Amino acid sequence: MSNVTGSFQLMKSLNRSLVLNKIRSAGAVSRAAIAKETKLTPPTVTNIVNELIESNLVRESEMGTSKGGRKPVLLTINDQEFFIIGLDVGARKIRGVLTDLNAKELVADHAALYQDISADQLTERMTQMIEDLIQSAGVERTQVVGVGVGMHGIVDHEQGVARFAPTYHLKEIPIKEQLETAVKLPVFVENDAKAMALGELWFGAGRGCDNLIAVNIGVGIGAGIIFNNRLYHGHNAVAGELGHTIIDINGSPCSCGSFGCLQTVAGGDSIAERAARELASGRESLLREKIAGKDEINGEIVYECALAGDQLCIDILQETGRYLGVGMTNVINLMNPAKLIIGGGVSKAGDFILGPLQDVVSQRALTDEVKQTNISTAELQEHATVIGAVTIVLADLFTPDLLNAK
Ligand SMILES: [Zn+2]
Structure with a gap:
């Protein structure tokens, strides 16, 4: 696993997600406002913000207004530094995107799937698409936070296993395990309609x-x-x-x-x-x-x-x-x-x-x-599931609670 992605995983905690999500949803916000709204103590907020700035995920800008004196320093998400990959694995084709942290598509790709595909061929196809997306975007692997997969059929999201993919008559595909081994990035797998709901919740209707x-x-x-x-x-x-x-x-x-x-x-x-x-x-x-x-x-x-x-x-x-x-x-x-x-x-x-x-x-x-x-x-039309797959990775980073309901 890469260093940056590794440090993302290390720094995950409820308080950090809370601070990060406050910055994301506000667009730009001061340390004082974060402390006030999250009810975390100012020293805790300062510590967390320092870590976030050090990892390049958050940056400071002086966009605030004040009544005289110096302008308050506002924090924003550094959305140009890191990227997310989303895959929509449907009944007939795979669609893939690489986006910034606002789920804005930078590169897109798609490939047809045939009916008698084997489980290994399917995950190889997905691996190939992830590699192609990284390459055509011209980004470093260490800049990719993670890969979200919206998979049709019954999905065990905790294990990252496709339990049953009826169109291909395939069962028990260990998507997370195989992709993580192949692409060396954290992988999240979710049912395609559930991914679509997340995409529309954050970025659509x-x-x-x-x-x-x-x-x-x-x-x-x-x-x-x-x-x-x-x-x-x-x-x-x-x-x-x-x-x-x-x-x-x-x-x-x-x-x-x-x-x-x-x-x-x-x-x-x-x-x-x-x-x-x-x-x-x-x-x-x-x-x-x-x-x-x-x-x-x-x-x-x-x-x-x-x-x-x-x-x-x-x-x-x-x-x-x-x-x-x-x-x-x-x-x-x-x-x-x-x-x-x-x-x-x-x-x-x-x-x-x-x-x-x-x-x-x-x-x-x-x-x-x-x-x-x-x-x-x-609202996201045919991109709803693939942007939803991106949203799984974003939600894991910003609001892990959203994903963990039974
Ligand atoms: Zn039925």
């Missing part, structure tokens, strides 16, 4: 919100739950597996082994399957010429045809929106979030899906208040 649920709708459907300003994992890290809540007891088989899960009627693959079924039954659609000569229908093609006014595709997306509305109504009645944020590939189908989704919630949620629950799309 969820800023300032203590209770929110971010729903990642792609091939699968997952939710990240921020409950009382903590990321909620549940007793076995399964909390948020919204795609596998059952909405039709007589429904189609699901990849999880159950039947009638929300994912089987509202996930990306179900959109393509329904379109293929309708075409096979002889219904007219633009889809026919669109897919002529190409391999197969996917959600994106259905969306393009809907935009072009194709009724079959519009019907399919609207029906998807109604199913999602039922799923979201269940979530609202169960958790009563202040905000529901919709992200992922399917959410790109915008109003075709969001309109019917909102209609169902406003008709079926329990009370007048929750019928009005604030529902919006992810």
Whole structure:
């Protein structure tokens, strides 16, 4: 492990995180104000700030105003000195970014994944992307604070193990252990929807919100739950597996082994399957010429045809929106979030899906208040999970409590 990263790990303590987060959230703040607001003693604050300045993570600037006399010295985060890497490992591809400490993207990369990939090939792909990002950004490895990974499927965030990645039929991938050995940096692994919730909480539509649920709708459907300003994992890290809540007891088989899960009627693959079924039954659609000569229908093609006014595709997306509305109504009645944020590939189908989704919630949620629950799309759009992966590393540095709720 590198020296600088090593010293980050050493200096971690609740008080240091408290001071660091005060500086981060204030933008610029004096030592006296930190002491006052954190209730730490002035000598403690001075000691911690000295360590932070020595490690180059914080710097002094004279931007303050005063009534005569010298200007107070303000502390700011040195966001140009250190960097974070985030990876979004989805069902079809890996997306990677290297950012500054404000999660501003400096370099981005992506790579396609194939279906029969092995666990070792998958972690090799991730390693390669991390190395490429460091190289193309032209930064030193010692300047990278850590790597955050937003991984689809069931993730044990404490061990950094992907317990089950359904798209690849892989189990027990020791991502943290393998990546840390390969890239010599601290690695944090979290479920992709949970990462998305963190990204939206700090940098997107969820800023300032203590209770929110971010729903990642792609091939699968997952939710990240921020409950009382903590990321909620549940007793076995399964909390948020919204795609596998059952909405039709007589429904189609699901990849999880159950039947009638929300994912089987509202996930990306179900959109393509329904379109293929309708075409096979002889219904007219633009889809026919669109897919002529190409391999197969996917959600994106259905969306393009809907935009072009194709009724079959519009019907399919609207029906998807109604199913999602039922799923979201269940979530609202169960958790009563202040905000529901919709992200992922399917959410790109915008109003075709969001309109019917909102209609169902406003008709079926329990009370007048929750019928009005604030529902919006992810402000970070398709970057929500990868910026969320960056946020895991930032949260570990600034507010470790956020990550440690069961
Ligand atoms: Zn299922």
